[in-house]
Amino acid sequence: MKILVINCGSSSLKYQLIDMDNEQVIAKGLCERIGIAGSHIEGKTFDGREYAADPDLPDHTTAFSYVKDALLEGDCKVIDSLDEITAIGHRVVQGGAVYNQSVMVTPEVIREIDKLSALAPLHNPAHIQGINACTEVFGNLKPQVVVFDNAFHSTMPKYAYSFAIPQDLAEKHQCRKYGAHGTSHKYLVERYAEMKGISLEGTKIITCHLGNGSSITAVKDGKCIDTSMGITPLDGLIMGTRSGCIDASAVTYLQQHEGWTPEETSEFLNKKCGLLGVSGFSSDMRDNIDARDKGDENAKLATDMLFYQIRKFIGSYVAAMNGVDAIIFAGGIGENSIPTREAVVSELGWLGIKLDAEANDCRGKEIKISTDDSAVEVWVIPTNEELAIARDTKRLVEAQ
Ligand code: ADP
Secondary structure, eight states: EEEEEEEEEESEEEEEEEEEETEEEEEEEEESSSSSSSSSSEEEETOOOOOOOOHHHHHHHHHHHHHHHHHHTTOOOOSSSSGEEEEEEEEESSOOTTTTSEEEOHHHHHHHHHHHGGGGGTTHHHHHHHHHHHHHHHHHTEEEEEEEEEEEGHHHHHHHHOSSOOOOHHHEEESSSOOOOOOHHHHHHHHHHHHHTTOOOOOOOEEEEESSSEEEEEEEEEEEEESSSSSSSSSSOOOSSSSOOOHHHHHHHHHHHOOOOOOHHHHHHHHHSHHHHSSSSSSSSHHHHHHHHHHHHHHHHHHHHHHHHHHHHHHHHHHTTOOSSEEEEEHHHHHHHHHHHHHTTOOOOOOOOOOOHHHHHHHSSSEEOOOTTTTSSEEEEEOOHHHHHHHHHHHHHHHH
């Protein structure tokens, strides 16, 4: 069975065609700057063939037509007919409190995703555009599934997801913590259990997805009980360009004194803060660590803030779960940044955690980085959200 996984943004479309018999990627690629001058499409196949072009991509439908052609024709052809693709799985950022699991696409589901756009104005409308364009190009007989980024967090207890505001107002505006990266956190705990050959029942795991966007999740018995992102992905850790946790009074104070509109404030907190804002030059962790090592004080502050905040979240989630069995690092920083893992894990000695420095000296590899006598296991597990989406899509299509 082959599943096509789609991740649509307002001006981008990423795809992966996955063979579910062996869970290997057959082809993958992306379309950028859809609807903007300078459109670009590129991709590669499992056996190393590559393509790149700069066609006009005025809309998502055109982009999907190019993806279809890339799969079916030319030097990078991987299938003879669209019949070989059993189903299509779409990533959707915001399922609100409506969806606690993946569902088959129906007109009703599309209407619900549209209604939830207020909570994810940059993402949900783009996902709908993607689903509609996909239906136009691949036909409405091909089953499609939506996998929600926050579904894994739907098990959080009310006292963890609620804000301390009047509850009628919270209800009226659906104003609460939803979290994000749920597909990744779910993949990580399930992969951990699979590797260890254990059930998640009775386990306490902290998953750290650290990338341009970063979130940490407390998972007890395989279920999320708390996560660091909030009503949007702005909350929690300092990120590439997002502020993370910030006193709401600091926000209203800046807004008043700078004379910003709500939109300008949101743009500021999401795009101009984080590592970029503190260092003053880059949102990229590699650049910040390099600059820190050359003596840049602001880069040192930015990286120290991230290390400190990761440790604080881990500590608070140990308290929230009354213990921890394993800590997992993933995402661009979690999988690749040796100094980040070292700075975090070496200060967790109070938990009986011992870092295996030799094992930690690696990038992008599935590996245990704690010593055998460490009281808590620490792992690096490269995340695979696309595979998690494909697995859910397969499960739903087979259950039909
Ligand atoms: P996104 O959230 O956009 O998917 P990624 O998960 O790809 O982002 O993570 C991007 C981050 O990973 C960047 O801050 C980048 O600097 C960081 N990163 C990637 N490789 C390394 C590395 N070798 N050392 C430190 N940071 C790295």
